[in-house]
Amino acid sequence: MSFREIKARSLKVKTPTLKNPRVGHPALIRMLEQEGPSLPFPYSSQVRGKLRELRTQQGKDKLRILYFGDAKRVFVLLHGIIKRSAQLPEEDIRVAEARMELHVRRLEGKKR
Numbered sequence: 001m002s003f004r005e006i007k008a009r010s011l012k013v014k015t016p017t018l019k020n021p022r023v024g025h026p027a028l029i030r031m032l033e034q035e036g037p038s039l040p041f042p043y044s045s046q047v048r049g050k051l052r053e054l055r056t057q058q059g060k061d062k063l064r065i066l067y068f069g070d071a072k073r074v075f076v077l078l079h080g081i082i083k084r085s086a087q088l089p090e091e092d093i094r095v096a097e098a099r100m101e102l103h104v105r106r107l108e109g110k111k112r
Contacts, residue, residue, distance in 0.1 A: 025065065028054050032067075032075055047088060051078075051096055064088065066096035076103055 032039050032054065047053050047066060054065040054077075062083040069075050079096040081089070 024058070025054070025056060025063065028056050028065075029077075037069060047093060048097075051093065051100060053088070066092070068100050070103060071107060076100070078103075 028043060031043060042055055044052055044054055050068045052067055054067060056063050064081050064083050065077050066079045066081075066088075067075050067077045078099040079092060081092050
């Protein structure tokens with residue numbers, strides 16, 4: 001998944017609820033838009049620092065989208081993976097952190 005900001009408003013999905021623990025990625029992104037940083041487990045969890053993960057499952061595959069909320073209160077989706085072990089691979093966390101840092105630097109450059 002390449003680095004880009006994705007605005008959930010552009011997705012046309014049915015409005016999800018917190019009562020349904022299994023939702024697809026478009027519905028999960030809509031939930032993030034509605035609930036904001038308070039989106040609870042099992043839909044979202046903290047990874048490290050500001051880095052968080054959206055959590056869903058498709059069949060036996062555990063799907064994760066690593067994201068963070070930037071200074072402009074925009075959620076930036078950084079990296080998507082199929083999780084095959086108990087913990088997120090460190091390499092994927094580093095990729096997401098590098099993309100997060102790049103985004104923050106770009107924002108700081110626009111302020112000047």
